[in-house]
Amino acid sequence: MIHQYDEPVYLISIVAKILDIHPQTLRQYERENLISPSRSNGRIRLYSQRDIDKIKLILRLTRELGVNLAGVDIILRLKENVDEMESEILDLRHKVSRAQNSHSVSPDKALVTKKSIYEMIIFE
Numbered sequence: 552m553i554h555q556y557d558e559p560v561y562l563i564s565i566v567a568k569i570l571d572i573h574p575q576t577l578r579q580y581e582r583e584n585l586i587s588p589s590r591s592n593g594r595i596r597l598y599s600q601r602d603i604d605k606i607k608l609i610l611r612l613t614r615e616l617g618v619n620l621a622g623v624d625i626i627l628r629l630k631e632n633v634d635e636m637e638s639e640i641l642d643l644r645h646k647v648s649r650a651q652n653s654h655s656v657s658p659d660k661a662l663v664t665k666k667s668i669y670e671m672i673i674f675e
Contacts, residue, residue, distance in 0.1 A: 559589035559597035566598045570606060577606070583620050585609055585627065
């Protein structure tokens, strides 16, 4: 059975076994707000594949690079910001490309011959 990347399906004991860490470590990461597993109706922690990948990153930072949990928190926040910005950049590039391709007026008849990227987005 294939699960969605964000679907919470793994119990804490399974995740601990997969990653070869103590369940208490996972609880500590949760207390430090580094991860937020979903909860079932019975308040049982359930982890998604996205959670597991995030925990793998945390383990890499702490074990291989010697980063403490406060540093991990900062790195994760910065990574989230960068991911959001990259997504925005892709969206803006798509909009700019669409705006450039939608011009049907010849340059000699246009009121403004050159537009900046910002003008294309603002005056779309």
